[in-house]
Amino acid sequence: MDFETLLSYEWGVMMPEFIILGVAIALSLIDLFMPENRSRRLLGLFAFVGVAVSFVSLLGLWTSDVTSILGDTFRLDSFAKSFKALLLIGSALVLLLALHYEPKERIAYRGEFYYLFLTALLGAMMMTSSGDLITLFVGLELLSISSYILVAIRKKHTLANEAALKYVITGSIATAITLFGMSYIFGFTGSTNIKEITGQLASTYDENHQYILSLAFLLTFVGLSFKLAAAPFHMWAPDVYQGATTPVVSFLSVVSKTAGFVIVLRVIVSVFAQTPSGSSASMLMTLAPYIAFLAGATMIIGNTIALRQRNVKRMLAYSSVAHAGYVLVAFASLSMFMFEAIWFYLLAYLFMTIGAFAILQVVSQHQDDEDVSIFAGLYRRSPLMAVAMTIFLLSLAGIPGTAGFIGKMNIFLGAFVVEPAHYVLATIMVITTVVSYVYYFGIFVQMFFRPVEHTHRLEWPSGVIAVVVICVIGTVLLGVFPNIAYDFLAPFEHFSDFLQ
Amino acid sequence: MQPYFLSLLIFSPLLGILVLSLLSKEQEKAIKWLGVLATLPSLCLSLFAFWQYQNGYDISKLTEKRSWIRFGEFPFLKETDFTVAYELHVDGFALVMIVLTTILATLAAIASTSIQKEWKGYFQLFLLLEIGMLGVFAASNLVLFFIFFELTLIPMFFLIGKWGYFEKEKAAYSYLIYNGLGSAVLLIVIAVLFARTGTSNIAELRYILTNPAVQTISPISDDLRYGLLVALLVAFGVKLPIVPLHRWMLRVHVQAPPSVVMLHAGVLLKIGAFGLVRFAFGLFPGQFQQFSTWLIVFGIVNLLYGAFLALRQTDFKMVLAYSSVSHMGIVLIGLGSLNEAGIQGAIFQAVSHGFIAAFLFFFVGVMYERTRTTTLARLGGLAKTMPYVSGFVLAGAMASLGLPGTSGFISEFMAFVGAFQAEPWLAAIGTLGIIMTAVYLLRAVLGMTFGQTTVSNVYDLRGIEWVPAISLLLLIVIIGVYPNVLAMPIQTTIETMMNGLGG
Secondary structure (H helix, E strand, C coil): CCHHHHHHCCHHHHHHHHHHHHHHHHHHHHHHHCCCCCCCHHHHHHHHHHHHHHHHHHHHCCCCCCEEECCCCEEECHHHHHHHHHHHHHHHHHHHHHHCCCCCCCCCCHHHHHHHHHHHHHHHHHHHHECEHHHHHHHHHHHHHHHHHHHCCCCCCHHHHHHHHHHHHHHHHHHHHHHHHHHHHHHHHCCCEHHHHHHHHHHCCCHHHHHHHHHHHHHHHHHHHHHHCCCCCCCHHHHHHHHCCHHHHHHHHHHHHHHHHHHHHHHHHHHHCCCCCCCCCCHHHHHHHHHHHHHHHHHHHHHHHHHCCCEHHHHHHHHHHHHHHHHHHHHHHCCCCHHHHHHHHHHHHHHHHHHHHHHHHHHHCCCCCCEHHHHCCHHHHCHHHHHHHHHHHHHHCCCCCCHHHHHHHHHHHHHHHCCCCCHHHHHHHHHHHHHHHHHHHHHHHHHHHCCCCCCCCCCCCHHHHHHHHHHHHHHHHHHHCCHHHHHHCHHHCCCCCCCC | CHHHHHHHHHHHHHHHHHHHHHCCCCCHHHHHHHHHHHHHHHHHHHHHHHHHHHCCCCHHHHCEEEEEEECCCCCCCCCCCCEEEEEECCCHHHHHHHHHHHHHHHHHHHHHHHCCCCHHHHHHHHHHHHHHHHHHHHECEHHHHHHHHHHHHHHHHHHHHHHCCCCHHHHHHHHHHHHHHHHHHHHHHHHHHHHHHCCCEHHHHHHHHHCCCCCCCCCCCHHHHHHHHHHHHHHHHHHCCCHHHCHHHHHHHHHCCHHHHHHHHHHHHHHHHHHHHHHHHHHCHHHHHHHHHHHHHHHHHHHHHHHHHHHCCCEHHHHHHHHHHHHHHHHHHHHHHCCHHHHHHHHHHHHHHHHHHHHHHHHHHHHHHHHCCCEHHHHCCHHHHCHHHHHHHHHHHHHHCCCCCCHHHHHHHHHHHHHHHHCHHHHHHHHHHHHHHHHHHHHHHHHHHCCCCCCCCCCCCCHHHHHHHHHHHHHHHHHHHCCHHHHHHHHHHHHHHHHHCCC
């Protein structure tokens, strides 16, 4: 590759990534030279502005054609654009929360928090655009390693240390499994470029290869389920959620999970959707029952174990496991609604989850534990926030009028429109949703029916209020007028360029 | 005003919710007055529409339709596929149910004056509940129906759990889980129909499902139809309730505040009947016919089970709760008869029981406020201490057991006429239930009115309490004496249903 070709690339399509990268580097330098006793909040604001500018530059690219640079390793297609938007919106909201996070024990490494946060985001964004297994993997590791440190940032906190260690160990195992799966794919095709892999696999069909390819599929998928917090790699979620700080938890449960779905779709759909199979149209369709099985298991595990949690963060951890299961239903159905359903659900999930964590952050700030009773009498202490929390929980429970309902409806449509329809899977989803009412409504009981337990005044910093307001608007508006979001996807024509 | 009339009717309580949120928590009087006032606009609008309809106005002109949600635009599909419109529509049956709802909402709001705490939140939820109930009857597509259907779930959970009696939270949870499962099953049916046909409009679905020639996006096999019908029967069977699914409803009847039970027994249970008529019967008439005998059997089980258990209750609220179970059996018997008289009886029973149950529960509230008990043994001698109250309760019981001249008589009579035509033997067993009804109601009411005086220093009916008492009694008698007031509006609905059966 000479200098000429390097210059001929349309570097503009990487603008959002460059901005994040630049801000992350700048932040690390500023943090280095800043006097130690100065507040790091300014860095946080800078990071927030960086994310916002990056989002604007993404919108500038919104209607551009599919572009592929750097030898097909980086591609900007409609899939990349729409999911990058989710990552950036989620990160901006989480940064607003982090600005006002004041836990009991001070956090010494605030500067580090902000630039590690941005590198994690950068990793996630690279994954959305990767056209090559190597860049995909680098993005994944960038995200993972940054988030391991983010979890451990309260380094004097016992639970945080436990959480970080568990996260690193399970994470590494999962990565190893993924890599092992990918190595089969590489071994078969001799290439790491997704386009080439797809072409190679599509043109050759050998019955003996099917088993090994299936093995590759399962290993890759199971390994990636770690990022989704889906079965079988969901066990880290409750411990890590409990140990990590609230902004980090909301990052893990929204941005990192979205990134997990991004890589699953990128690898699994592009590699296996066009690979011929003996019994049905493609290998992906033959193997979809395995995804369906994992989706069902994830929903059941998440929702039933959440019933027994008293700690709110652990409860929300299992709830996030369950939501990963719902999204996997959309994936397992492989219907024409798949991409839209997943995107919309993740958008709805973003608003309702970050909103709930924002309120949890303030309510739990001066408490020793996060027992569900910290919500006792919230309606009397801050009625508006109790109502906002109600909206988020109703949306998480999928009650009509909220974004969560439309998201679930879209997933159902996908599950039922295909032939044969996924009746069992959809039934599991519906029943476990009703099970989830029990624990979500348990918080209502605390907020509205129980007398006040902790009388100290709750302080609502401006950033948290902003997050709550944005999330309430997002949750309700998408629930009542979902086409606002769907219209954003209109120029993409159902992600038809995904496999081009 | 025509294009907005129904929206205005449904959402007018919203105004009350907004104004209430501006008031301070402490202004008890103002809040209570406002709560009642806020139910009046929809009451007036619905009565106006009903009156116009009686005078020959074509209510299909009130139909509203605006485009709303669109799931995916695919070049290979029609423009309208996978869209959900915001569309409202009423026919005679729906209008009757709406009038029932608005009347009971206003009267229950008046009865809510006995609520002791946090009036503001109470009335806001109460009005939200009213919006949900009105929307259910006016929605003309399944998705919209479901949204309103679930909208009733949330306020009810809070109304029971916060303002109820001793075991209120348990009752609220049991309400939530049973009804949540019921709605879950309903949601599956709705999603399947929507996904496979691309539309959720009820009229279009009826056309598609009853014309085998129509091509759907995905095939709908006969087995699937049976499955969907059974699912619908379960979903609305929870709401109605049909016997093995009834336990939640007993708890709610006993634990919820009486004013809420007025709406619950009066309207919410009727959504079950409405759903059975509209969707189970309306969408799958052919399959429904196969199930008709089973429906009658279930109806008789409901009728007898409710009646026998009502006989041995010691609490007046429990007597009424089982009586509701028993009376809903008559709705099932009527529907299962599959003839004009039977269906008419079922709809009559739904409306009539709505008024009677609300009437009796209103007096449960009145009595509890004064005596702090609803145990039969401790309510003796009411005829001496509260002569008017005990008189009204006796009248309510008479209507409930089907005394000629009251609405209860007409509906039971019609339902059984239908049943005798369809399944004479089963109907004969069913009549046992009617005798039982007389026995348990008279036992309970006579025990309270006469018998040993146990309470003293209580005042009789007073002030605004006369309004619900008199108006409900009048309605019960009017329907009993002049049933055409109800029979005429529902006539077209019944004819459409009979056409669906093919003759």
